[in-house]
Structures are given as structure tokens and as C-alpha cells.
Amino acid sequence: MAKTTAKTKVKAAKPKTKPEKKAAAQTASAKSEPPKAMVTVYIMGKAHKVPADATIMGAIEYAGYQIKRGAGCREGFCGACATVYRLPGDYKIYTGMACMTLVQDGMWLSQLPAIPSQKPVYDLDKLEPNVGVFQKLYPEVFRCVACNTCTKACPQDLEVMDYIQAAKQGNIEKVMDLSFDCLSCGLCAIRCPAEIVHFNVGILARRLYGKYLRKNSDHLDKMLKNVKSKKYDAEYKEMMKMKKDELKKKYYARDSE
Amino acid sequence: MYPDYMHDSLKKVDETRQKRLELERSGKNVFPPMTAEEREDVLNKFHPDYKPESRRQVHIGQNKGELLTTEVADILESHSRIESKLFDLTTPDYETDILIVGAGGAGCAAAIIARQNGAQSIISTKLRMGDANSMMSQGGMQAAVTEKDSPTIHYLDALGGGHFDNKPDLVRALTEDGPEVVKWLEDLGVVWDKNPDGSMYVLHGGGTSRKRMHSCRDYTGAIIMRTLMDEVRNHPDDIKVLEFMPTVELIMDDKGRCAGGVLYNMETEEYFTVKAKAVIIATGGYGRLHIRGFDTTNHYGATGDGLVIAYRAGAKLMYMDSVQYHPTGSVFPEQIAGFLITEKIRGAGGQPINKFGELFVWPREPRDVESASFIRECLERKNGIQTPSGRWGVWLDSPLIEIIQGDGYMNKNFPAMYRQFIRYNIDITKEPMLVYPSLHYQNGGVEINDHCETNVKGLYVAGEASGGVHGRNRLMGNSVLDYNVFGRRAGKFAAGYAKSAPIGKLSLEHITAYENELKKAKIKTDRVAPVLLPLYTSDEVKKRQLTAHYEGTLR
Numbered sequence: 057m058a059k060t061t062a063k064t065k066v067k068a069a070k071p072k073t074k075p076e077k078k079a080a081a082q083t084a085s086a087k088s089e090p091p092k093a094m095v096t097v098y099i100m101g102k103a104h105k106v107p108a109d110a111t112i113m114g115a116i117e118y119a120g121y122q123i124k125r126g127a128g129c130r131e132g133f134c135g136a137c138a139t140v141y142r143l144p145g146d147y148k149i150y151t152g153m154a155c156m157t158l159v160q161d162g163m164w165l166s167q168l169p170a171i172p173s174q175k176p177v178y179d180l181d182k183l184e185p186n187v188g189v190f191q192k193l194y195p196e197v198f199r200c201v202a203c204n205t206c207t208k209a210c211p212q213d214l215e216v217m218d219y220i221q222a223a224k225q226g227n228i229e230k231v232m233d234l235s236f237d238c239l240s241c242g243l244c245a246i247r248c249p250a251e252i253v254h255f256n257v258g259i260l261a262r263r264l265y266g267k268y269l270r271k272n273s274d275h276l277d278k279m280l281k282n283v284k285s286k287k288y289d290a291e292y293k294e295m296m297k298m299k300k301d302e303l304k305k306k307y308y309a310r311d312s313e
Numbered sequence: 314m315y316p317d318y319m320h321d322s323l324k325k326v327d328e329t330r331q332k333r334l335e336l337e338r339s340g341k342n343v344f345p346p347m348t349a350e351e352r353e354d355v356l357n358k359f360h361p362d363y364k365p366e367s368r369r370q371v372h373i374g375q376n377k378g379e380l381l382t383t384e385v386a387d388i389l390e391s392h393s394r395i396e397s398k399l400f401d402l403t404t405p406d407y408e409t410d411i412l413i414v415g416a417g418g419a420g421c422a423a424a425i426i427a428r429q430n431g432a433q434s435i436i437s438t439k440l441r442m443g444d445a446n447s448m449m450s451q452g453g454m455q456a457a458v459t460e461k462d463s464p465t466i467h468y469l470d471a472l473g474g475g476h477f478d479n480k481p482d483l484v485r486a487l488t489e490d491g492p493e494v495v496k497w498l499e500d501l502g503v504v505w506d507k508n509p510d511g512s513m514y515v516l517h518g519g520g521t522s523r524k525r526m527h528s529c530r531d532y533t534g535a536i537i538m539r540t541l542m543d544e545v546r547n548h549p550d551d552i553k554v555l556e557f558m559p560t561v562e563l564i565m566d567d568k569g570r571c572a573g574g575v576l577y578n579m580e581t582e583e584y585f586t587v588k589a590k591a592v593i594i595a596t597g598g599y600g601r602l603h604i605r606g607f608d609t610t611n612h613y614g615a616t617g618d619g620l621v622i623a624y625r626a627g628a629k630l631m632y633m634d635s636v637q638y639h640p641t642g643s644v645f646p647e648q649i650a651g652f653l654i655t656e657k658i659r660g661a662g663g664q665p666i667n668k669f670g671e672l673f674v675w676p677r678e679p680r681d682v683e684s685a686s687f688i689r690e691c692l693e694r695k696n697g698i699q700t701p702s703g704r705w706g707v708w709l710d711s712p713l714i715e716i717i718q719g720d721g722y723m724n725k726n727f728p729a730m731y732r733q734f735i736r737y738n739i740d741i742t743k744e745p746m747l748v749y750p751s752l753h754y755q756n757g758g759v760e761i762n763d764h765c766e767t768n769v770k771g772l773y774v775a776g777e778a779s780g781g782v783h784g785r786n787r788l789m790g791n792s793v794l795d796y797n798v799f800g801r802r803a804g805k806f807a808a809g810y811a812k813s814a815p816i817g818k819l820s821l822e823h824i825t826a827y828e829n830e831l832k833k834a835k836i837k838t839d840r841v842a843p844v845l846l847p848l849y850t851s852d853e854v855k856k857r858q859l860t861a862h863y864e865g866t867l868r
Contacts, residue, residue, distance in 0.1 A: 109647065109648065110648075111648050114648070117849040117850070118851065119854075120850055120851070120854035120858075122846065122848070122849075122850060122866070123613075124557065124579055124846070125557070127440075127613045128441065128444040128448070128614075129444070129446075129448055129449045130613055131449060131610070131649075131652050131653065131733075132729065132732070132733060133449045133534070133535050134441075134443065134444055134535075134612065136440070136441060136444060136613075156733075156736065158648065175543075175546055177546070177548075178547060179547070180502060180544075180547075212732065232504060236529075236530060236532065236536070237530070237532055237729065237732075239535070240539065259539055259540075259543050260543075262502060262504050262536070263501070263502025263540060263543065265502070265504055266499055266501070266502035266503050266504040266505075266540070267499070267500055267501070267502045270504070270507070270511070271507060271510065271511025272511050273458070273511050273512045273513050274511070275459050275460055275512055275513070276458045276492060276495060276496060276512075276513060278460075279457065279459075279492045280492050280493060280496060282463075283464065283489060283492055283493065288465050288489065291463075291465045292464075292465060292468065292485050292489070295468060295481075296481040296485065300477045303472060303473075304349065304473075304477060306469060307472065307473035307477075308348070308349060308473075310466070310469060310470075310522050312522045312523075313461055313462075313517075313522065313523045
């Protein structure tokens with residue numbers, strides 16, 4: 057993936073004899089490669105031949121689609137590219153992020169452009185970090201039937217059901233810990249028979265933990281006082297007046313922790 | 314899984330690990346850091362910026378005559394998406410105090426602080442809120458908070474990293490606001506990594522002389538961004554978010570003040586006008602322009618749109634000749650080529666190693682120096698490893714980290730990285746990663762002062778879209794800090810300005826004037842900007858799109 061028209065203009069990668077002329081950009085050099093193995097995938101039902109080693113996102117673009125919804129960071133952080141698919145001869149529904157999942161022959165896939173989800177408005181300053189928060193803001197959490205479908209749907213392999221159970225018990229630290237790597241892709245929420253929006257429950261719990269349940273850092277508080285009292289003012293002023301040469305000298309002479 | 318032919322080299326990395334571990338444990342530098350002269354030499358010979366065709370003169374606008382990154386000059390010398398006479402500006406579709414362009418970290422921070430200062434805002438964004446490079450930062454945020462550190466030491470580190478070209482007032486703002494940003498985010502509910510006693514868990518980054526990298530495992534950006542987004546969503550009456558609606562031009566008033574924007578609904582293809590007392594551009598960077606043909610670590614929408622609209626409105630750019638290549642982009646497997654491998658890996662003890670299993674550079678040089686050294690090792694010294702598809706790379710020895718820091722450390726602190734590679738049967742606790750520089754960051758941008766003001770009245774810029782904070786090279790962890798510090802400042806100062814800002818008659822005259830300038834400079838081009846999205850449609854497909862008309866990348 058990440059092919060671009062710009063690249064076709066700049067063919068640089070191959071090592072040449074004069075190193076000082078080396079461009080640093082590199083693209084996969086097509087010449088030395090054997091013809092690519094191809095597979096057939098069904099993008100929203102339509103058959104396309106795509107490279108066998110493509111990600112789903114790469115395959116969609118290879119087939120000629122310009123993605124508007126359904127691509128974001130393209131590296132597995134933002135959750136924009138939630139995708140559902142089935143495989144031939146298999147009754148199961150599979151889930152994955154299009155940027156992270158490789159195609160398979162016969163895969164029938166569709167991206168989910170957006171996931172409907174509820175997010176109550178709240179004032180974090182007025183919440184108390186206990187089970188009551190979930191009862192008030194996300195009462196559907198208590199409808200969880202522990203079917204584990206959310207966990208099976210999670211492309212990050214998180215223990216989603218376990219953190220929903222922890223929310224029911226008011227164990228905010230556990231919700232924070234288990235939901236920490238969540239992408240908010242929404243695949244759990246779209247599969248949940250109890251209609252829970254797991255990822256928003258996770259965000260709420262993490263914010264509650266960060267604000268109310270963390271241990272305070274003494275050195276941070278001390279530094280804040282120092283800055284407020286303008287302790288560094290004189291030193292700043294002195295350095296801001298320094299010429300480049302003086303600064304350079306000071307920089308290269310500085311000690312390191 | 315690595316192909317068989319790499320096994321000899323992998324074995325050498327294994328064999329030298331014990332010796333390198335002892336070196337690391339000795340407390341001495343594992344490799345001598347470069348002197349000023351050595352830095353300059355490797356940059357001149359191997360950094361992509363220093364190649365002559367990397368830059369060209371721009372012929373119009375505020376920076377006319379200056380050498381800029383070629384791809385940047387191209388998008389500046391391009392046509393607008395709109396014809397100004399088609400717009401009736403007497404009845405704007407929306408009115409607000411502040412129009413914020415971009416819904417990444419800087420935009421969201423600005424909206425939250427503007428609201429606290431009594432200003433309502435509209436956030437216009439091309440993709441979804443949070444679809445931004447802010448979401449993707451892994452390694453952390455710099456801020457001086459420990460007893461061994463001070464904001465002034467941070468100041469000197471940032472200046473040295475930027476080759477002393479940084480604007481001093483901006484670096485002071487960056488470093489002096491740092492501790493407060495740590496606290497602000499914590500009070501908004503960001504879960505920082507901490508030591509058992511509650512003190513901040515901090516690591517080194519490239520170019521830092523003190524440990525001051527704060528992190529949230531390796532999901533630092535994701536945790537901060539989702540916290541800010543959640544907070545924005547808690548104020549729907551004061552902050553309106555318009556997704557898939559990028560601002561494609563600014564609107565001025567007849568006194569030359571910035572007074573709103575023209576928004577394009579990418580789905581219905583309608584245009585809308587927003588009248589605002591102030592505008593904050595927080596559109597981030599330009600990695601998806603694939604400068605010099607490089608792969609990029611950036612998100613899908615990073616196409617430098619804010620630069621273009623600001624430039625047409627008369628804003629001055631700074632250091633737009635300087636591009637940051639992150640030393641450790643992934644090169645194998647092919648599917649994740651260009652992906653970011655956080656510098657935190659080196660902060661925690663990971664070492665770059667050549668094909669003989671040898672160290673060849675100090676692991677914590679500033680990014681441009683480190684990148685140039687990798688390129689030298691591969692292309693000049695031929696000590697790199699080539700992938701089956703022809704890419705070069707050097708090893709990044711991650712198994713060393715587990716030995717230095719203890720069992721389970723990788724899983725706890727690098728869950729995203731571990732996931733990234735285990736999908737392809739590479740266990741980074743046991744095998745190194747193969748890396749090469751990847752296009753990462755726009756060092757320059759629209760010139761601002763420490764109030765985020767530009768030379769255009771009413772136009773504020775914050776985050777990666779701005780220029781001057783990092784000079785010509787940013788250090789790791791200073792961008793997360795940047796978007797917080799200057800996002801907050803932009804929100805505060807724009808809100809203050811909006812309280813009493815007069816707005817005259819709205820106008821798009823500057824678009825017409827810019828088109829005339831293009832004509833006068835005899836620039837003939839079919840380029841259209843803002844680019845909005847990169848084009849990955851293959852030539853094969855395009856050949857068959859007989860009735861498609863491309864407006865930039867969109868058809």
C-alpha cells in the first residue's frame with residue numbers, strides 16, 4: 057500500500073555507484089520482482105483481482121476506489137477503517153481493520169463508513185469515580201449477557217467483555233487497563249446484542265482514572281510552582297540574548313543524564 | 314517472518330548483542346555522539362533536503378523568490394478549487410466567533426480553551442475529528458518536570474536540535490508551558506505512565522540531555538487525542554464539529570482581516586460559507602504529498618491544505634525548505650513500509666545495527682542526523698540489508714530492550730509495535746525490526762509569534778502547520794507538546810481578539826488576485842489545491858476512467 061503517483065516520478069531506490077548522488081527515497085523496484093500472485097476478493101459484492109499480499113485497504117485502492125470514509129491513520133491507531141468480511145465455505149462473520157488485515161482468496165468484504173453510537177454529554181468535574189457513573193451515563197452496560205461477541209470482534213484482541221464486566225463492578229482501574237489500547241473502531245458496538253457502546257465506556261473510565269484515581273506526582277507540582285514563580289525567567293532572558301556561537305558552545309558542552 | 318537470506322545477518326546481530334548490552338550497562342555512550350562538524354558533514358552528503366532538486370524557487374506570494382521544498386512550491390503555485398464570483402457572501406451559511414480549521418490535537422485544544430475564554434467555535438475538518446497525526450504519535454511528549462531537569466535545559470536541547478534556527482520566543486513558550494500541559498492533560502483524564510510512587514515515568518529521546526519523555530504506553534497520541542475529542546463532544550452548544558467538510562479557502566474582509574472560510578462538503582459536493590471573527594489554522598502537515606517519493610508515517614489527510622489557503626490570504630511561511638524524515642520507518646514486511654516505529658524504542662535502549670551486527674551511530678542523535686547516518690550506512694557503505702522488493706534497511710535491535718528493562722517490558726510499553734509485527738510472524742522481543750527513514754514531519758509552516766498570530770490580522774496558526782518552533786529539525790516529543798501548547802495559546806488569544814474584533818464586508822478578492830498573480834508569473838498548470846486527499850488510483854484504472862475529471866485528487 058501507500059503507493060503514490062509522486063513515486064512514479066522519482067525512481068531512486070536502487071544503489072548506484074556514486075554515493076553522494078544517492079536519493080534517499082526508496083520504492084519497491086518492480087523490475088526484479090516476479091509477476092505478482094493475485095487473488096479474487098469481493099468488494100461489496102463485486103469481484104476484483106488484487107495482489108495476494110495486499111492489505112484490505114491496499115486492495116480497495118488497487119481496485120480503483122478513492123476512499124473518503126474508511127481510511128484515517130492507515131497504521132492501526134485511529135479506527136476509521138473497520139471492515140467486516142466472510143470467507144468461502146465458512147458461515148462466520150469476521151472483523152478487522154482494513155489497514156492491518158491481509159486479503160484472502162474469495163474474501164467478501166465491506167467497510168463500515170461510520171458506526172452509530174451514543175455518547176452522553178457530561179461534566180467530568182462533577183462525576184464521582186464509582187459504579188454510579190456507569191449506572192447513570194451508560195445503563196445499558198448492565199444489560200450485558202456476557203456472550204463475549206465484543207471480545208471476538210475486537211481487532212486489537214482486547215478483553216472487551218471483561219472490561220464491561222469490570223464497569224458493572226465499578227472497577228474503573230481495570231476498565232482503564234483493559235481498554236487502554238482501544239481504537240474506537242466500533243466493531244464491538246455493532247456486534248453487541250445488548251447495544252452497548254463499549255469504546256465510549258472505556259474512554260469515560262480512562263478519563264475518570266486519569267483525573268481522580270491516579271497518584272499525584274510531587275516533582276510535577278514542584279516544577280509548576282517554580283514556573284509560576286518565574287524561577288527560570290532570568291536564565292531564559294540570558295539565553296534568548298545569546299548569539300548562535302555562544303549557544304552552540306553551551307549546547308555541545310552540556311552534560312547528559 | 315524474515316526470508317532465509319537475512320538469517321546470516323540476524324545471527325550476527327544475535328552474536329554481538331551481549332557485548333552491546335555490556336556497553337549499554339557500563340553507563341557510557343554506546344557509540345561516540347557526533348561533533349558539530351560531523352553532523353554537518355553527514356547532513357550535507359546524505360540528508361534528502363540537501364539534494365539540489367529537493368528545493369525550487371517559488372514565484373508568487375509572500376515568500377516569492379525563496380527556495381522551498383519542491384512539492385510545497387508546487388501546491389502553492391496552483392489554482393483554487395473555487396471561483397470567487399459564485400459566492401454570495403452577504404448571507405453566510407454559518408456564523409461563529411472562531412473558525413478552527415482542522416480537528417487534530419491543536420484544533421481540539423484550541424476549541425476547548427477558546428470556550429473557557431468565552432468564544433464559540435466551529436471546527437471544520439476534512440475527515441473525522443481526530444483523523445490526524447496527533448492520533449498516531451507513539452513515543453511521547455517532552456516536558457521538563459523532574460528534579461534534574463528544567464524548562465531552560467529543554468530550551469537548549471530544542472534549539473540545538475533545530476540547528477539554532479528556532480524562534481526563541483516560540484521555544485520559550487513551548488518549554489515553559491510544558492509542565493502545565495502535563496498537568497492540564499492529566500486533569501482532563503489522560504493516563505500518563507507513572508512510577509509506583511506516582512512520579513512521572515520519563516525516558517530519553519533523540520537529542521535530549523535529560524529524561525523528559527512522557528508517554529501513555531505506545532498509544533500516547535491516541536490517549537491524548539481521544540481525551541480531547543471527548544471533551545470537545547461534551548460542549549455541543551459551544552463547539553460545532555463539521556466532519557468531511559474541509560475549509561478550502563479563507564474569507565477576508567475589505568480591511569484585509571481574516572473573517573471566515575469556504576467549506577466543501579466532500580460527500581454532497583456542496584460549498585458553505587462561514588463568517589467568523591477569527592480563524593485558527595490547525596491543519597497539520599504534508600506527509601501525504603510523498604515528498605521526494607518517500608513513504609510516510611502520516612495519516613491519510615496530511616496534504617498541507619492549511620499552508621495553501623493561508624498563503625493565498627497573504628500569510629508568510631517560514632522554513633518551508635526543511636523536511637523531517639523519521640529515522641525508523643518500517644521497511645519490512647512490504648505491507649507496513651513507511652510505518653512509524655517510535656523513537657521510544659531507542660529511548661528504552663534499542664540500537665540501530667548494520668548487517669554485520671555492528672553499531673554505526675549513536676542511537677540518540679537528533680532525527681535529521683540519525684536519518685542521514687542510516688542512509689549513509691545503506692547507500693554509501695553498503696552495510697544495510699536489502700528486502701525482497703528492493704528496499705534498504707538497517708536493524709533496530711529491539712530484543713535488547715527486553716534484556717535491559719526486564720521480561721514483559723515490551724508487551725507493557727510497546728503493545729502497538731508488538732501487534733504491528735506479530736501479524737507478520739515477527740516477534741520483536743526476539744528479533745530486530747528492519748528500518749529506514751520515512752517522511753514524517755513538516756518542520757516549517759506559517760510563521761507565528763508566541764500568541765500564534767500571523768502577519769494576517771485575525772489569522773492564527775497552531776501545531777504542525779506553523780513554522781519557527783522547531784527551526785529546521787524537530788526533536789522527538791516536541792510535536793505533541795507543540796500542538797498542546799500552541800493549540801491552547803491559539804484558543805486563548807483568538808478568543809481575546811474575537812471579543813472586540815470588527816468585521817467589514819466579506820470578500821474573496823484575494824482568490825482572484827492570486828489567480829492574476831499566477832497569470833502574471835506565467836505559471837501554466839492544471840494543479841488544484843488544497844489537495845485534500847492523496848491519489849492512489851493506479852494508472853491502469855485511470856486509463857479506463859474515460860469520463861472522470863479530476864479536481865486535484867477528487868473526481
